[in-house]
Amino acid sequence: MQLDWLIRMKEALDLMEKRLDGRLDIEEIAKAAYVSPFHFQRMFHMLTGMTVAEYMRKRKLTLAAQELATTSAKVLDVALKYGYDSPESFSKAFRKIHGISPSEARNPGVSLKAFPRISFHLSLKGDKDMDYRIAEKEAFTVVGKSIEVTCQNGEQSQHIHKLWQECHRDGTITKLASLGADENLLGVVEMQPDNETMTYTIAGIAGPEAATEGFSVKTIPASTWAIFTSVGPLPGAIQNVFGRIFQEWFPATGYEISGAPELEIYPPGDTTAEDYRCEAWVPIVKK
Known part of the structure; x- marks a missing residue:
């Protein structure tokens, strides 16, 4: 494969x-x-x-x-x-x-940039299993704070990090964790079709009577999800998991990404701890 x-x-x-x-x-x-x-x-x-x-x-x-x-x-x-x-x-x-x-x-002797053609290589790692599960989930509603960022030159990571810092400072994190459905926080990644820009939302799952004033409200569509566990301090651990999903898991399976939002699921806990556990949810369809 x-x-x-x-x-x-x-x-x-x-x-x-x-x-x-x-x-x-x-x-x-x-x-x-x-x-x-x-x-x-x-x-x-x-x-x-x-x-x-x-x-x-x-x-x-x-x-x-x-x-x-x-x-x-x-x-x-x-x-x-x-x-x-x-x-x-x-x-x-x-x-x-x-x-x-x-x-x-x-002009003679002028310095020019040369950007070479890239190539992909097969990497047979096999040194670390990728445990995952497949789950079906009905549509659900999240509320949170969103930003739209460019994906050029890796700029999205810097902006997302700043958003998390701001949400911790201004009390948004505490409000989102108390919305009613559960205590988990979500990172919601919505890629534009060309992958040039993305919307990132720090969100909570809205309970039936959640106060949504001042927050953006989003519906996560019913999907089939491949769910992977991340262990380790953020953001490095979950970034590594997402990297392995695309470098190792997708090429080895008969699935492709569906186009629905990708989710980061963050339970309460010390996100800087070596044993902190969270999850990466990737929406999938059979090829």
Whole structure:
């Protein structure tokens, strides 16, 4: 199963390279990997730390810089070739990656960034079991405090950490833990289809008479969940579990992520303790 996954991902990457001078068709790319577009983009982001669009952008601007440095092609022609509608938008993106304008790339001895093609490798770990269970759960309601953040350059982790700090400081955590259904806190991860942005909510499960004023209210749809236990201090332990789910568990199973929110379930306790136990809930569908 893992070898099949590796071959399919390589074929998808090959197709992405062929599409660098054209418009990205994520449905075509995902089809090469035999998964849904959402699953492909979520897997790609979790495995590489980049969104598909971010990776493609860096690869295109790497090739564009090489072309400008080694040929007499016009900046406008290179911009259009790599999918930019105007020299202005191309110049802005180019400067963000290389720190110089496209025309300066022609200067002898100028320093340019080269972002190489990535590759996936099969890692046979086997040194640590991944215990999990599959559960069905009806739709339920959560209430909490939300932020929308970009997933580019790993910025989401910093913003989420700040949100938790703020919620501890202003008493939000205490309020959410007393909403009535249970004492667990939730981290609710809602990825946009392109994985470029996400909404993260620190929430509690709403009881029938929970006071929701001042909080955002969300319905978690009925889903099939793969549930994994995390043991260790936060946030490192649960981040490691989510990483292993996408690096090891999905490639070895016949499931893919459904597109419903992903959940972090935090029971009361010392979250800095070596034996702190919490859970990662991933919504799944059979391929």
